[in-house]
Amino acid sequence: MSSETVTLTIDGQEVQVPRGATVLQACESIGVEIPTLCTDPRLKPYGACRMCVVEVQPGPPRPTASCTTPAGDGMTVVTDSQSIKDIRKHVIELQLQHHPLDCPYCDQAGTCELQDEVFDQEIFQSPYETVPKAHPEEILNEVILINHNRCILCGRCVRMCDEQIGVRALDFVERAVGTFIAPAQHEFMDCERCGMCIETCPVGALLSRPFKHAARSWQTEKTASTCPHCAVGCSLLVESRHGSVVRTRSNGLEEPDRGILCAKGFFGHSFVNSGERITEPLVRRNGALQPASWSEALNVISAGLREVLDAHGPQAVGVVGSPNTTNEDNYTLQRFARAVLGTNNVYSQSSGLHAAARTLRAVLGSAAGPRSQSELLESDVILVVGADIGQTHNVVGAHVKQAARDDGRTLLVATRLASGLDDFATVAARVRPGAEAVLLSALAGADIPNMHALTGIDADTLTAMRSRVQAAGTVAVVWDTGVWTLGKAEAIAQGAANLALAHDGVKLFPLPERANAAGTFLLGMAPDLLPGARPLSDDEARRQASDAWGAPVPAEPGLAFDDFIDGPMQALYVMGEDVVGGSANPQGAQAALERARLVVAQDIFMNATTEAADVVLPGATFAEKGGHFTNFEGRLGRLAPAIPPVGKARPDWEIVARVSAAMGADFGWRSHEPISTELAGLMQRPSLPGSRESAAVNGAAPAPADGFVLATEQHLYTAGVSGRRADSLTLMLPEAVAELNAGDAQRLSIAHGDRIRLSADGGEVNLKALVADRVPPGVVSLPDRFLEAAPRQLDPRAPDGAAVRVHKV
Amino acid sequence: MAIHSGAPRRATLDDAERPKLDQLRQALAPLRDEPGTTLEALYAAQDIFSYVPPEAVTLIAKELRLPESEVFGVLTFYSMFHRKPAAAYVLRVCRDLSCHLTGAPQVLHAFNQALGARVGEVTEDGLFETESVSCLGLCDLQPALMVNLEQHGPMTADKARALLDDLRARGAR
Numbered sequence: 001m002s003s004e005t006v007t008l009t010i011d012g013q014e015v016q017v018p019r020g021a022t023v024l025q026a027c028e029s030i031g032v033e034i035p036t037l038c039t040d041p042r043l044k045p046y047g048a049c050r051m052c053v054v055e056v057q058p059g060p061p062r063p064t065a066s067c068t069t070p071a072g073d074g075m076t077v078v079t080d081s082q083s084i085k086d087i088r089k090h091v092i093e094l095q096l097q098h099h100p101l102d103c104p105y106c107d108q109a110g111t112c113e114l115q116d117e118v119f120d121q122e123i124f125q126s127p128y129e130t131v132p133k134a135h136p137e138e139i140l141n142e143v144i145l146i147n148h149n150r151c152i153l154c155g156r157c158v159r160m161c162d163e164q165i166g167v168r169a170l171d172f173v174e175r176a177v178g179t180f181i182a183p184a185q186h187e188f189m190d191c192e193r194c195g196m197c198i199e200t201c202p203v204g205a206l207l208s209r210p211f212k213h214a215a216r217s218w219q220t221e222k223t224a225s226t227c228p229h230c231a232v233g234c235s236l237l238v239e240s241r242h243g244s245v246v247r248t249r250s251n252g253l254e255e256p257d258r259g260i261l262c263a264k265g266f267f268g269h270s271f272v273n274s275g276e277r278i279t280e281p282l283v284r285r286n287g288a289l290q291p292a293s294w295s296e297a298l299n300v301i302s303a304g305l306r307e308v309l310d311a312h313g314p315q316a317v318g319v320v321g322s323p324n325t326t327n328e329d330n331y332t333l334q335r336f337a338r339a340v341l342g343t344n345n346v347y348s349q350s351s352g353l354h355a356a357a358r359t360l361r362a363v364l365g366s367a368a369g370p371r372s373q374s375e376l377l378e379s380d381v382i383l384v385v386g387a388d389i390g391q392t393h394n395v396v397g398a399h400v401k402q403a404a405r406d407d408g409r410t411l412l413v414a415t416r417l418a419s420g421l422d423d424f425a426t427v428a429a430r431v432r433p434g435a436e437a438v439l440l441s442a443l444a445g446a447d448i449p450n451m452h453a454l455t456g457i458d459a460d461t462l463t464a465m466r467s468r469v470q471a472a473g474t475v476a477v478v479w480d481t482g483v484w485t486l487g488k489a490e491a492i493a494q495g496a497a498n499l500a501l502a503h504d505g506v507k508l509f510p511l512p513e514r515a516n517a518a519g520t521f522l523l524g525m526a527p528d529l530l531p532g533a534r535p536l537s538d539d540e541a542r543r544q545a546s547d548a549w550g551a552p553v554p555a556e557p558g559l560a561f562d563d564f565i566d567g568p569m570q571a572l573y574v575m576g577e578d579v580v581g582g583s584a585n586p587q588g589a590q591a592a593l594e595r596a597r598l599v600v601a602q603d604i605f606m607n608a609t610t611e612a613a614d615v616v617l618p619g620a621t622f623a624e625k626g627g628h629f630t631n632f633e634g635r636l637g638r639l640a641p642a643i644p645p646v647g648k649a650r651p652d653w654e655i656v657a658r659v660s661a662a663m664g665a666d667f668g669w670r671s672h673e674p675i676s677t678e679l680a681g682l683m684q685r686p687s688l689p690g691s692r693e694s695a696a697v698n699g700a701a702p703a704p705a706d707g708f709v710l711a712t713e714q715h716l717y718t719a720g721v722s723g724r725r726a727d728s729l730t731l732m733l734p735e736a737v738a739e740l741n742a743g744d745a746q747r748l749s750i751a752h753g754d755r756i757r758l759s760a761d762g763g764e765v766n767l768k769a770l771v772a773d774r775v776p777p778g779v780v781s782l783p784d785r786f787l788e789a790a791p792r793q794l795d796p797r798a799p800d801g802a803a804v805r806v807h808k809v
Numbered sequence: 810m811a812i813h814s815g816a817p818r819r820a821t822l823d824d825a826e827r828p829k830l831d832q833l834r835q836a837l838a839p840l841r842d843e844p845g846t847t848l849e850a851l852y853a854a855q856d857i858f859s860y861v862p863p864e865a866v867t868l869i870a871k872e873l874r875l876p877e878s879e880v881f882g883v884l885t886f887y888s889m890f891h892r893k894p895a896a897a898y899v900l901r902v903c904r905d906l907s908c909h910l911t912g913a914p915q916v917l918h919a920f921n922q923a924l925g926a927r928v929g930e931v932t933e934d935g936l937f938e939t940e941s942v943s944c945l946g947l948c949d950l951q952p953a954l955m956v957n958l959e960q961h962g963p964m965t966a967d968k969a970r971a972l973l974d975d976l977r978a979r980g981a982r
Binding site: 171183773 | 813814815816817818866867870874876877878879880881882885886
């Protein structure tokens with residue numbers, strides 16, 4: 001019994017497999033092919049389709065489903081007897097009673113598992129009369145439809161949604177021959193639009209509406225790449241045809257996604273081929289941006305930069321990189337700035353992740369991370385604080401649910417909004433927006449008076465959380481560093497660090513807000529850092545960079561961004577970032593850009609920064625270039641070009657390298673590979689001591705009783721600028737909304753869909769109200785699309801936790 | 810907590826019926842922490858409304874912390890649950906072998922004649938509806954029937970007519 005392996009005989013061949021393996025796995029291990037329909041490696045064995053039947057001795061005298069039968073010592077398995085072949089053929093014949101052979105216009109044709117079986121079983125005509133089902137096609141929501149005639153009731157969609165996503169929006173309804181797959185009450189209310197039901201469907205029953213009749217599966221070019229929408233960095237299979245991306249799918253079962261995607265990964269690609277893309281260089285002539293050739297644009301830029309350098313010196317020049325672009329893009333921009341322009345005014349978005357990472361390094365030193373997702377999911381206790389990571393980092397959220405349900409991890413949830421994580425949690429509580437850092441310090445043991453009023457969490461719940469944290473060997477503390485943390489990212493990181501100092505087993509997982517935010521930090525896209533996030537003050541790091549770049553790196557750190565644009569700035573080069581629209585003071589930033597002698601903005605869509613620029617350059621999306629993103633774990637996700645860049649667009653690294661060449665410094669790169677190699681050589685991680693000092697964290701005062709507290713977390717269906725140009729995502733969340741609790745809405749006579757006005761000291765915003773169960777009483781949630789709401793005077797960056805008033809318009 | 814939950818759905822209950830949801834909520838309270846109580850919950854809803862309205866499915870899922878799809882799946886699987894308003898007294902006459910041989914067709918015929926309605930039709934007064942169902946597990950009472958959850962049998966045509974009089978005397982619930 002104690003043996004780790006079992007030995008059995010399959011079709012006369014002896015095979016050894018680990019104890020616990022199924023007969024099906026044993027067959028696969030020696031290359032014996034067993035047909036299956038209800039099997040998906042992501043799902044638990046189910047035994048629905050009966051295609052995998054085999055004869056097993058000793059055992060009952062009947063065919064046995066190999067997928068649900070554990071391999072046993074001394075078993076004799078026969079997989080290819082005539083009776084087994086007959087059963088398999090009959091299973092398929094019965095399926096064809098409902099399943100039409102409409103393969104010529106079925107999207108699944110070519111990748112259909114039933115089609116393959118019909119072929120393999122040599123069924124040239126259905127022996128039974130085909131009886132179509134009453135409701136052949138049902139539109140489930142904006143992006144998903146189901147064709148009931150094609151459905152073979154294998155249950156993969158039901159199980160995928162349940163086991164992997166933790167949502168279970170679908171189930172079998174009715175019974176016997178009338179059984180079909182449907183959401184509750186035929187309203188797909190619980191669906192998170194991840195598309196994984198479509199992904200796992202072996203036939204053309206569950207279908208993507210955006211992909212419907214877009215291409216035959218064998219006509220598309222398939223390119224392995226990485227999702228550009230968040231810092232999980234899921235593997236993506238990009239399918240393209242005639243220079244357009246037609247769909248994206250999950251690619252493989254490896255980390256970090258383990259074979260699943262979210263709504264953004266599966267449906268969020270169409271921005272690539274948006275008609276609003278910038279497709280050619282634009283140069284400002286007579287006050288207006290006008291199309292120009294690449295050579296003209298490069299001449300204007302190099303002459304302008306040369307002029308500013310000569311007149312004002314390198315301190316007057318700065319560059320801004322982007323967490324939306326690759327490591328290679330950012331690295332090229334950095335090298336251009338430090339080694340060619342001679343300035344350390346190197347920036348990337350004012351970022352929650354940068355702020356959190358700096359705080360954690362200062363306190364914990366090199367122990368700050370980043371750490372792998374496996375470490376997160378294998379911790380005894382997983383504590384999620386702040387934003388709902390099921391929205392901001394959906395795939396990690398799904399994995400956390402699984403770890404709690406299947407692997408016995410204790411999940412503690414202290415989010416501001418209710419979420420799907422609550423159902424899997426041992427303790428779930430609502431923390432008041434603004435009190436997240438206080439809560440973390442309290443869990444670390446700090447004695448903070450008035451805890452309940454500050455955090456909204458009662459003493460018993462807090463004690464329950466604290467005792468579970470203290471008793472655990474390892475604790476993963478997970479928080480999103482997105483838009484809601486701006487202005488308090490340091491405090492939250494300090495709170496988390498306090499917890500790590502109080503308990504040796506605590507590991508911290510700040511989840512960056514954008515695909516490559518971690519990459520921009522580790523690359524040193526900051527005035528005082530160098531590649532590897534080594535301090536600029538580190539002489540050795542500076543020497544190594546100087547050697548690699550063949551030019552000295554100035555020792556003097558650059559200015560803080562706001563000091564730079566309000567101070568010496570005469571020229572600014574922005575790559576993939578909206579420094580005006582994303583600023584706390586957009587008018588001020590715009591004025592600063594207008595004062596500058598030269599502003600170059602390189603991007604995929606027009607924004608407030610490109611509108612203020614002197615030269616606009618067409619950058620490339622993730623689907624049009626090679627390179628890497630660095631995800632929240634510090635793992636590199638590879639991008640590969642699936643389509644050529646649209647119009648005259650070019651990869652961002654290439655544009656910067658051409659500007660550099662025009663200024664006399666040709667890096668000699670003709671592809672991204674040498675950049676990947678060069679930057680890897682400079683990425684040694686610094687050894688940092690850290691202060692190891694716990695610091696006090698002050699709580700925010702509760703909002704007035706008659707008002708609301710604002711929560712501004714990223715929504716599952718939003719993905720910044722690109723998300724707003726992805727048709728399928730905009731269908732899911734068409735406009736800016738404010739979400740209110742049903743009780744609050746009723747009290748203010750606000751109905752679902754009414755227009756409301758939110759006003760705060762920082763201004764006001766007018767948008768549509770949604771009644772949402774996830775919002776607790778007294779909180780109004782502004783998913784990040786409120787940035788588009790009109791009129792908008794509310795500070796777009798840091799209203800989270802602010803007191804606001806709500807009025808019906 | 811699904812991200813779309815809370816948004817209003819098509820209301821199916823009228824103002825007179827809505828307060829019954831509170832009644833259902835109370836009935837669900839003792840079932841809340843017991844696993845495997847979905848059927849009991851659905852019966853409770855049917856008892857209160859005469860059928861299981863969509864609002865009840867949503868409420869049961871919420872109160873029992875179950876996926877709504879699962880509650881709907883269970884509701885639709887079992888034929889004894891009504892999804893449209895049902896008669897006050899649903900007469901389920903067994904049609905399987907042993908009941909059939911001992912006179913079930915005559916019992917059903919007697920009901921339909923007396924009520925002037927066919928199987929599945931609700932009488933104009935809203936009191937009665939007959940169903941022809943598979944085995945009720947009451948073979949000792951053959952031919953057997955159930956009035957809502959109440960067992961009757963062995964039945965005859967005369968007993969059937971007497972039962973209708975008896976139920977009329979009880980009146981609507």
